[in-house]
Amino acid sequence: MVAKKNAAKKSAAKKTPATKSAAKAPAAKKAAKKSVGSGRKKKADYGADQIQILEGLDAVRKRPGMYIGGTGSEGLHHLAWEIIDNCVDEAAAGFASHIEVILHKDGSIEVSDDGRGIPIQNKGDGRSALEVVFTELHAGGKFGSGAYSASGGLHGVGASVVNALSSKLVAEVERDGATWRLVFNERLPGNYLKSGTFKPGSKLAKVKKIPANRTGTRVRYWPDLELFDDEATIDYNEIREHVARVCFLVPGLHIKLHDRRRGGAEPEEFVAAGGLADYVDLMSVGENVTDILSLHVESSFEERVPVDGSMQNVLRDCTVDIAMRWVKGYESNIVSFVNTIPTKEGGTHVAGFEQALIYTTNNILLHENKKLKKLKNDGRASSSDAQEGLIAAVKVTFPEPQFKGQTKQELGTPPIRNLVYEAVKTGLTDWMQGGGRKTQINGLRDKMAQAVINRVTAKRQLETRRTLNNLGSTGMPDKLADCRRHGPDSELLIVEGNSAAGPAKNGRDSSYMAVLPLRGKVVNAGKATLKQVVENTEASALITAIGGGSGEDFDIESCRYGRIIILCDADVDGSHIRCLLLTLIFKHMRPLLEHGMVYAAQPPLFSVKHKGEMHYAYSDDERDSLHAELGLSEDKRWQRFKGLGEMNVDELADTTLNPETRVLKRMSMSDAEEAVQATELFRVLMGNDVADRKDYIVSNSKLLNPEMLDV
Numbered sequence: 218m219v220a221k222k223n224a225a226k227k228s229a230a231k232k233t234p235a236t237k238s239a240a241k242a243p244a245a246k247k248a249a250k251k252s253v254g255s256g257r258k259k260k261a262d263y264g265a266d267q268i269q270i271l272e273g274l275d276a277v278r279k280r281p282g283m284y285i286g287g288t289g290s291e292g293l294h295h296l297a298w299e300i301i302d303n304c305v306d307e308a309a310a311g312f313a314s315h316i317e318v319i320l321h322k323d324g325s326i327e328v329s330d331d332g333r334g335i336p337i338q339n340k341g342d343g344r345s346a347l348e349v350v351f352t353e354l355h356a357g358g359k360f361g362s363g364a365y366s367a368s369g370g371l372h373g374v375g376a377s378v379v380n381a382l383s384s385k386l387v388a389e390v391e392r393d394g395a396t397w398r399l400v401f402n403e404r405l406p407g408n409y410l411k412s413g414t415f416k417p418g419s420k421l422a423k424v425k426k427i428p429a430n431r432t433g434t435r436v437r438y439w440p441d442l443e444l445f446d447d448e449a450t451i452d453y454n455e456i457r458e459h460v461a462r463v464c465f466l467v468p469g470l471h472i473k474l475h476d477r478r479r480g481g482a483e484p485e486e487f488v489a490a491g492g493l494a495d496y497v498d499l500m501s502v503g504e505n506v507t508d509i510l511s512l513h514v515e516s517s518f519e520e521r522v523p524v525d526g527s528m529q530n531v532l533r534d535c536t537v538d539i540a541m542r543w544v545k546g547y548e549s550n551i552v553s554f555v556n557t558i559p560t561k562e563g564g565t566h567v568a569g570f571e572q573a574l575i576y577t578t579n580n581i582l583l584h585e586n587k588k589l590k591k592l593k594n595d596g597r598a599s600s601s602d603a604q605e606g607l608i609a610a611v612k613v614t615f616p617e618p619q620f621k622g623q624t625k626q627e628l629g630t631p632p633i634r635n636l637v638y639e640a641v642k643t644g645l646t647d648w649m650q651g652g653g654r655k656t657q658i659n660g661l662r663d664k665m666a667q668a669v670i671n672r673v674t675a676k677r678q679l680e681t682r683r684t685l686n687n688l689g690s691t692g693m694p695d696k697l698a699d700c701r702r703h704g705p706d707s708e709l710l711i712v713e714g715n716s717a718a719g720p721a722k723n724g725r726d727s728s729y730m731a732v733l734p735l736r737g738k739v740v741n742a743g744k745a746t747l748k749q750v751v752e753n754t755e756a757s758a759l760i761t762a763i764g765g766g767s768g769e770d771f772d773i774e775s776c777r778y779g780r781i782i783i784l785c786d787a788d789v790d791g792s793h794i795r796c797l798l799l800t801l802i803f804k805h806m807r808p809l810l811e812h813g814m815v816y817a818a819q820p821p822l823f824s825v826k827h828k829g830e831m832h833y834a835y836s837d838d839e840r841d842s843l844h845a846e847l848g849l850s851e852d853k854r855w856q857r858f859k860g861l862g863e864m865n866v867d868e869l870a871d872t873t874l875n876p877e878t879r880v881l882k883r884m885s886m887s888d889a890e891e892a893v894q895a896t897e898l899f900r901v902l903m904g905n906d907v908a909d910r911k912d913y914i915v916s917n918s919k920l921l922n923p924e925m926l927d928v
Contacts, residue, residue: 278444288444294451299378309556391431463557472487516537570609598665697762803893818879
């Protein structure tokens with residue numbers, strides 16, 4: 218099958234016009250460059266004919282990744298989840314108890330259940346409900362509170378997406394005393410005649426009579442491999458893990474799994490009576506610290522949703538089920554579900570769980586712990602401390618959950634967070650305050666306290682080692698006004714000269730803000746050699762103060778500060794210095810930019826005092842707008858800042874240093890690349906080389922008469 222697919226692709230590559238036009242791409246690219254250089258750009262046609270409407274299942278085939286997450290193995294598995302989870306929804310609703318999954322040798326997948334069976338009656342347009350389910354997007358029985366009070370599928374696209382991405386699909390329904398069949402050949406409904414000819418049509422084929430009380434649905438589909446990557450495959454173990462997991466979500470559900478691709482392989486059967494507690498027990502590895510704590514809370518919340526075309530408040534019933542235990546290991550494993558759907562990316566239910574866990578850990582379990590008091594402000598547990606060795610399963614069940622995306626990997630319904638938080642907070646508090654066995658509570662307390670101590674000790678040792686390594690024999694620059702605390706939350710403020718350094722030092726928070734004034738010209742690192750950079754006083758001071766080294770040996774983990782903030786005047790000189798600094802960082806400390814640790818302060822240009830309060834403007838337009846907004850008289854004068862050095866301590870602190878009121882721009886790699894170019898432009902236009910400046914002006918001035926220049 219794959220060989221034929223590749224051959225077909227090669228044949229198409231030889232014949233299609235796209236290949237011919239691609240061969241001419243270099244010439245076209247050259248022509249495009251010429252067009253841009255001349256200042257003219259040819260416009261492509263864009264009219265009503267370019268507006269396309271994708272009807273039916275074409276939208277799915279055009280953008281499969283939007284519906285199944287991709288065209289690799291993950292996408293192939295997602296098709297199986299859609300059909301399997303429809304059967305699981307029947308079981309969760311109480312209408313099915315057995316599901317069978319078969320992986321056939323021909324690459325098809327067959328899934329059947331003993332549920333109610335998809336309706337076969339006509340919808341009024343000549344099509345059966347069965348046909349509509351597999352051919353229309355957003356068609357199903359899971360909207361509102363109709364056939365399902367809570368389900369995994371709620372967008373009504375699952376079955377139709379599988380049909381859209383299959384070359385063939387056979388649906389059989391057992392109900393009303395007969396087995397009914399409808400075949401979809403390349404998404405076209407119909408049935409095969411005895412001669413083997415496919416006859417299109419909406420009429421269901423009555424295969425055989427069955428007992429009146431027998432019901433169920435069987436779906437077998439062949440994925441259209443032309444739409445998937447060559448290496449995409451169905452992995453038995455992943456299917457096995459999925460069906461085993463859903464048995465824990467629907468206690469008592471029996472699932473049989475066959476892999477007929479493997480000769481002689483016996484089918485596996487799965488059933489779990491204990492629900493999530495059995496699942497947590499299965500996931501637990503090593504010696505247990507606690508028994509399994511199970512929480513079951515029924516609650517409700519109000520949600521504003523569209524009903525009959527208008528927004529209305531609807532009361533939703535919600536069930537929170539959680540099973541959890543701690544083991545002596547360090548790895549945590551938290552799995553989450555919404556109805557019967559696993560949410561790999563978590564969501565609001567997991568956020569509520571983690572919030573309640575950290576609250577009860579710090580305020581109940583570790584409250585007034587003597588060991589942690591010695592750590593002072595560092596003695597509170599983090600999420601990682603509370604989750605060390607935690608094995609948990611979190612499940613919420615409620616109608617019409619809001620997911621972030623069709624693949625349903627993250628829950629977005631906001632009220633669920635607080636419901637889960639309250640349920641877990643109450644349950645854990647009761648357990649920690651005596652509801653659980655005392656030896657287990659004490660064991661968990663010791664485990665979490667030790668986790669906090671280990672983390673804080675390791676962090677402090679790392680900080681000490683960084684400090685010793687970075688200081689070296691020469692120590693820090695004399696002009697550096699260092700801060701008392703280093704690390705990710707500390708800042709290095711780079712200012713122009715002593716005039717700005719004074720107010721900056723007096724207005725900063727010295728616990729985490731360091732000030733480094735530049736008293737001379739920063740070398741142009743874009744042109745200078747490494748030796749020239751090292752010998753430049755200002756460049757050397759900056760590299761030493763940051764402490765991560767330079768060039769290929771630069772170590773982001775060794776940096777003494779989490780943010781590098783450039784404070785320059787809002788004038789040409791300030792822009793030049795900013796460009797030189799960014800060029801230096803780009804050339805010799807690039808990881809700072811790649812990790813988003815470099816910022817440029819945005820100082821205001823104007824200030825005015827009105828009714829005892831200072832107001833600032835960052836541009837002429839903002840000044841004029843604010844002048845009118847404040848109702849100032851025409852003769853009211855605004856102060857124009859020529860530089861940061863003209864600001865008093867309070868002004869500089871309010872506008873440039875205070876994290877709550879200052880304006881910072883995070884500098885990116887593209888900003889740095891522009892700075893490198895700007896630095897060179899400054900050199901040409903403002904440097905001593907007259908010939909370079911003349912050449913630049915002549916080559917970049919289209920309306921210039923060279924004879925009129927006086928250079």
